[in-house]
Amino acid sequence: MSVHFRRRDGSIEVALTAQERAVLHTLPESLENLGMSDADPAAARLHPPAYPDDPAADAYFREMIEGDLAKARAADRSRFAETVDAGSMSDDDAQMWLRVLGDARLTLAARMGIEQEGWEDDRSLAESRDGAMLHYLGYLQDALIQVLSPAL
Amino acid sequence: MSDKPAKGINGYAVARLDLQREPLHAMTATEVLPSLEEVESSTTAPHRIDAPDIDEVDELQRPWQVVVWNDPVNLMSYVVYVFRKLFGFPEEEATRLMLAVHHEGRAVVASGPREKSELDCYRLHHHGLWATLEKA
Numbered sequence: 303m304s305v306h307f308r309r310r311d312g313s314i315e316v317a318l319t320a321q322e323r324a325v326l327h328t329l330p331e332s333l334e335n336l337g338m339s340d341a342d343p344a345a346a347r348l349h350p351p352a353y354p355d356d357p358a359a360d361a362y363f364r365e366m367i368e369g370d371l372a373k374a375r376a377a378d379r380s381r382f383a384e385t386v387d388a389g390s391m392s393d394d395d396a397q398m399w400l401r402v403l404g405d406a407r408l409t410l411a412a413r414m415g416i417e418q419e420g421w422e423d424d425r426s427l428a429e430s431r432d433g434a435m436l437h438y439l440g441y442l443q444d445a446l447i448q449v450l451s452p453a454l
Numbered sequence: 455m456s457d458k459p460a461k462g463i464n465g466y467a468v469a470r471l472d473l474q475r476e477p478l479h480a481m482t483a484t485e486v487l488p489s490l491e492e493v494e495s496s497t498t499a500p501h502r503i504d505a506p507d508i509d510e511v512d513e514l515q516r517p518w519q520v521v522v523w524n525d526p527v528n529l530m531s532y533v534v535y536v537f538r539k540l541f542g543f544p545e546e547e548a549t550r551l552m553l554a555v556h557h558e559g560r561a562v563v564a565s566g567p568r569e570k571s572e573l574d575c576y577r578l579h580h581h582g583l584w585a586t587l588e589k590a
Binding site: 352363366367399404407411419436443444450 | 500525526527528529531532535538539545572575576579580581582584585586
């Protein structure tokens with residue numbers, strides 16, 4: 303059982319230190335400035351092509367969904383910022399946390415140039431600031447999944 | 455009103471219909487064939503309009519598939535959770551699909567009409583999964 307998250311009655315109790323909460327407070331801003339630019343590997347990772355072999359269909363799909371996707375992610379980020387300091391949260395908020403933690407990991411990994419499996423076993427990577435963050439956010443995400451899954 | 459189709463996933467099916475990207479087989483005979491008046495008033499002999507052949511109809515009716523690709527960052531537990539949450543799979547089936555993604559590089563997680571598949575793809579992208587669409 304995770305020390306960070308615990309199911310209690312209808313909600314999920316959150317036990318994070320002040321330092322952990324301070325780190326998590328930096329996530330929404332780090333995700334906020336991601337545009338649709340393919341030049342930024344993180345932006346490209348968060349907007350995969352739906353039709354990789356059909357540029358016209360892909361452009362059409364992008365145009366249709368990009369507004370909704372940006373709006374949904376902005377709503378996730380602002381709700382995340384509101385709940386970082388909370389002592390407990392709803393299942394809906396916890397699911398939103400999974401997405402924000404996941405997006406933050408994908409963004410970080412894309413900018414670190416991680417494209418292959420096996421990075422988890424790289425000790426020097428794990429000791430780097432970004433690598434440690436990648437592991438930590440994954441640990442939190444997994445802990446939350448363990449608490450959420452029985453309710454599915 | 456803009457003459458561009460309404461943006462947004464919720465208005466998406468409407469936009470598609472407006473653009474007449476619906477399959478041809480949905481048309482009725484009266485839409486395909488000229489009316490009697492058109493035939494009579496025509497100065498040239500009416501030409502026969504062939505019904506699409508069977509292969510073409512099969513091609514148009516083939517459903518779309520939503521494919522999820524392996525990526526080295528998303529946790530296995532997260533991928534299983536998203537499959538269960540979005541598609542309602544039992545844990546065993548979601549785990550089987552996650553392992554197929556992991557070991558084979560990709561797995562088909564849903565299939566159906568184009569509009570539904572695009573919505574599924576959008577939801578997977580919102581959850582950070584690498585999803586694409588292809589004809590079944």
